[in-house]
Amino acid sequence: MRALVLDHPQAVPEVREVPIPAAPPGGVVVRVEATGLCRSDWHAWAGHDDGVPFPHVPGHELAGVVVEAAPEVRKWQPGDRVTVPFICGCGKCSWCLQGDAQVCPQQQQPGFTHWGSFAEYVALHAADTNLIAVPEQVEMTTAAALGCRFATAYRALVGRARVQPGEWVTVIGAGGVGLSTVMIARALGARVIAVDRHQEALDAAAALGAESVLLADGRDIPAAVTQINGGSHVSVDAVGSTQTSADALLSLRRRGRHVQVGLLAPTDGHPRIPLDRAIAWELDVLGSHGMAAADYPAMLKLIARGDLAPQHLIERTIGLQEAAQLLPGFNTATVAGITVINPQLDVPSARTTDPS
Structure with a gap:
């Protein structure tokens, strides 16, 4: 698959071919259809976050389609449209069980603790705890805008x-x-x-x-x-x-x-x-550090009712190549909304990869 890769902190981002991830135990692989470019991604690029594994693929706000699910996953299957909070709880600790996965001590964060969504595919952990269904009437770009900043x-x-x-x-x-x-x-x-x-x-x-x-x-x-x-x-x-x-x-x-x-x-x-x-x-x-999947229904109800319209916050949609150019200077960029990456935008037309 194509992914935006950082070889070390503050490296020049490169879009290149890397292996498609496998579903972790209890997790899924999602084909990324939209992913936000956020100041938090710049912090990861700058080396401000301890524990980021390099070489690294950033990206933590995403929406897409499940293409592979581990045998332990009960609620999700290939073809499901999903989004996910940028903090994924383990699903087993007391904080996750009481609905506070955003402070899970064993949390996983795509784009920080493991490779993220600036790629055609991303692996996500503890799917039954963390995934959120995206209704058919909600655009993937809108769903991606929810995962970090809006939530x-x-x-x-x-x-x-x-x-x-x-x-x-x-x-x-x-x-x-x-x-x-x-x-x-x-x-x-x-x-x-x-x-x-x-x-x-x-x-x-x-x-x-x-x-x-x-x-x-x-x-x-x-x-x-x-x-x-x-x-x-x-x-x-x-x-x-x-x-x-x-x-x-x-x-x-x-x-x-x-x-x-x-x-x-x-x-x-x-x-x-x-x-x-x-x-x-x-x-x-x-x-305030994200929001657990358990808290999404109240927010989604306001969106469905039209009281909230996150789609109006999307300023532009770009491909991975443009994202690679923008990331190093994103902390000083003039931003009047949310920038969304579509990893398929600049894919060579003759190339196809889909593990499903």
């Missing part, structure tokens, strides 16, 4: 911050996860302030319902937010840097809730955040 934003607001109608939410960063957060916050009845360094991204946030937008051009973001609403009830850092996490937390009113979604690269061993403010103002500092 993470949904859990950040619903499961972690427990946003209420009428509350103010400050969203720092208006890329894929930030725009997802804006859309979901508005669907929950919240009032949204979006912050980004690119006007194109802010225009997209405004179109999705952000009541106010702030250009991060060196201004004092917390002061600007406070001038608008006296401080937000909830803040979300959808970027992941010392500056953005501090801006988000300092934008809160007293007793506010901050959710850290963007991954923070280590600074002298640990990221720096203003915990003195968190203590003095009794702020809640919450992490």
Whole structure:
């Protein structure tokens, strides 16, 4: 199969032929029809994630069709349209059994702990715990958009911050996860302030319902937010840097809730955040790292009802070759939505591979 391969951290990505994976015990092989290009993939490329095996194939947001299932799999068979959370639980531990597979100690993450979905095929673990059926009326590109950024934003607001109608939410960063957060916050009845360094991204946030937008051009973001609403009830850092996490937390009113979604690269061993403010103002500092398959039904119900439309967040669809060119600079790219890769787009017409 064709895959985007990294030989070592910060290597020039190459699209080349590699063996098709086999289904692991209790797992499946999926033919990838759509997979998102995410800032988290850039972190893996940059070498910020411990335990990434090199040479490596990144990619963790995906949707496709099952082509092979291990004998132990009971719920899935070849031909099933599926997606999967980017964190796959083991299906056996106490956290998985109580529906919290996103914090499973034995979790697998395609594109991080094993080869991912920037390829024509991907192997997925513990299929009966982690796979989610994609209805025929849902496009594969839309389903792929759910696996990391959209589902993470949904859990950040619903499961972690427990946003209420009428509350103010400050969203720092208006890329894929930030725009997802804006859309979901508005669907929950919240009032949204979006912050980004690119006007194109802010225009997209405004179109999705952000009541106010702030250009991060060196201004004092917390002061600007406070001038608008006296401080937000909830803040979300959808970027992941010392500056953005501090801006988000300092934008809160007293007793506010901050959710850290963007991954923070280590600074002298640990990221720096203003915990003195968190203590003095009794702020809640919450992490949100994906969403278990068990929590998808409520989100999918809102999508089916039309209250949420993740397909509107898809900015473009590209092939593996273009993805290889974009990945090294994705942390500084001007992004006003979700970029989706279709591994079949630039496949030579004479070539066919399908293990099914």
